[in-house]
Amino acid sequence: MAESIPMSAPSLTDAERQAVMQVLLTPTLSLGPRVAQFEKAVADYTGARYAVAVNSGTSGLHLCIIAAGVQPEDLVITTPFSFVASANCILYEHAIPILVDVDPLTGNIDPALVKEAINDLNSGGIAAQRWLPPALRHSRKKAGRLKGILPVHAFGQPADMAPLLQVARQCDLVVIEDACEAIGAEYLGRKAGTLGDAAVFAFYPNKQITTGEGGMIITCHPAWDALFRSLRNQGRDVFGAWLDHTRLGYNYRLDEMSAALGQVQMARIQELLNARAQVAGWYNQRLAGLEFLELPHIVATTTHMSWFVYVVRIKPPAHRNTVMRLLAQTGIPSRPYFTPIHLQPFYRERFGYKFGDFPITEALGDTSLALPFSSIMTENQVEIVCQQMRTALIDAL
Numbered sequence: 001m002a003e004s005i006p007m008s009a010p011s012l013t014d015a016e017r018q019a020v021m022q023v024l025l026t027p028t029l030s031l032g033p034r035v036a037q038f039e040k041a042v043a044d045y046t047g048a049r050y051a052v053a054v055n056s057g058t059s060g061l062h063l064c065i066i067a068a069g070v071q072p073e074d075l076v077i078t079t080p081f082s083f084v085a086s087a088n089c090i091l092y093e094h095a096i097p098i099l100v101d102v103d104p105l106t107g108n109i110d111p112a113l114v115k116e117a118i119n120d121l122n123s124g125g126i127a128a129q130r131w132l133p134p135a136l137r138h139s140r141k142k143a144g145r146l147k148g149i150l151p152v153h154a155f156g157q158p159a160d161m162a163p164l165l166q167v168a169r170q171c172d173l174v175v176i177e178d179a180c181e182a183i184g185a186e187y188l189g190r191k192a193g194t195l196g197d198a199a200v201f202a203f204y205p206n207k208q209i210t211t212g213e214g215g216m217i218i219t220c221h222p223a224w225d226a227l228f229r230s231l232r233n234q235g236r237d238v239f240g241a242w243l244d245h246t247r248l249g250y251n252y253r254l255d256e257m258s259a260a261l262g263q264v265q266m267a268r269i270q271e272l273l274n275a276r277a278q279v280a281g282w283y284n285q286r287l288a289g290l291e292f293l294e295l296p297h298i299v300a301t302t303t304h305m306s307w308f309v310y311v312v313r314i315k316p317p318a319h320r321n322t323v324m325r326l327l328a329q330t331g332i333p334s335r336p337y338f339t340p341i342h343l344q345p346f347y348r349e350r351f352g353y354k355f356g357d358f359p360i361t362e363a364l365g366d367t368s369l370a371l372p373f374s375s376i377m378t379e380n381q382v383e384i385v386c387q388q389m390r391t392a393l394i395d396a397l
């Protein structure tokens with residue numbers, strides 16, 4: 001049995017532990033100064049005008065959908081090759097995710113297909129039908145308004161934003177970046193998250209920086225900043241009285257312990273991103289040239305990769321699930337990543353999706369395998385995973 005190697009692990013030092021302890025020595029566990037300090041750290045780092053902390057990436061995405069003015073039955077374009085929250089946040093407002101297949105190299109939404117979808121949806125009729133979820137096609141009801149695009153920077157690699165922003169500008173669509181996996185990434189020299197109307201980072205413990213649970217919205221719109229602050233705090237206006245609720249809001253607040261942890265992690269972000277890049281480099285060196293294996297593709301527009309996960313593709317005749325099972329037998333964890341959104345039981349049932357609807361996403365979903373990965377992984381651990389991987393690839397035939 002190999003030494004126990006976790007799928008992911010946060011990098012925590014005495015600085016993080018002390019920062020959380022400092023909060024616990026005060027009576028202010030929520031609505032204190034740490035949240036604002038953490039927000040400033042993320043705004044300074046990304047160059048965003050405004051940063052608003054929330055208690056998860058999912059709640060951040062939900063608030064962006066509200067700020068974008070998405071109404072029931074509206075349409076928002078997103079990708080089926082993502083974590084389910086990217087599409088769920090659209091459903092929370094009773095709107096309809098329009099799924100568009102991805103680029104086979106990056107797994108990010110394909111801008112040419114997005115353009116085609118927008119043209120078809122705007123022209124209506126038969127052309128529009130094919131982009132709607134199967135269960136909603138052929139309905140007598142007129143399709144809703146197309147409101148926005150929600151690209152995802154999958155695995156820490158930015159989506160191809162230039163053509164998406166261009167078509168969004170032409171067609172007056174809002175762009176919300178799901179940057180939950182991509183803090184620190186750069187697209188043509190610009191930080192992921194600063195390209196659209198708003199973006200969300202997430203801080204679950206497997207992420208590049210963590211707060212336990214948590215997220216951060218960034219935006220360039222002052223009105224959205226104020227709205228996010230109200231919505232996360234039960235619809236109170238920022239300077240309103242405690243019991244005055246101006247709008248329907250939520251408790252999406254980040255607590256002070258999490259914010260203190262996040263502040264220290266932000267102070268260490270470069271070190272953490274460098275460590276992840278080094279681990280990815282060790283994997284790349286050791287797995288290069290192996291038969292039946294495809295390594296991650298980093299495209300030219302990605303001027304800085306923010307390694308969130310290390311995902312390889314298993315090529316036929318080797319089979320991903322067999323490789324995963326063989327690795328597990330030697331104590332090495334690995335995960336299929338992503339399972340396509342449209343094939344999740346809830347999406348199949350509600351929208352009538354089936355295998356075959358998004359072939360590129362499905363091919364990636366069938367072959368992708370996330371290997372153990374974190375900023376504290378050692379070269380020796382990578383070596384052990386790679387040794388087992390070589391054997392598994394042969395035994396999987």
Ligand SMILES: Cc1ncc(COP(=O)(O)O)c(C=O)c1O
Nearest residue numbers: 056057058083085180181202203
């Ligand atoms: C692409 C993507 N979107 C959204 C989320 C949701 O973030 P959270 O788990 O913090 O709600 C995640 C988190 O894993 C993610 O990877």
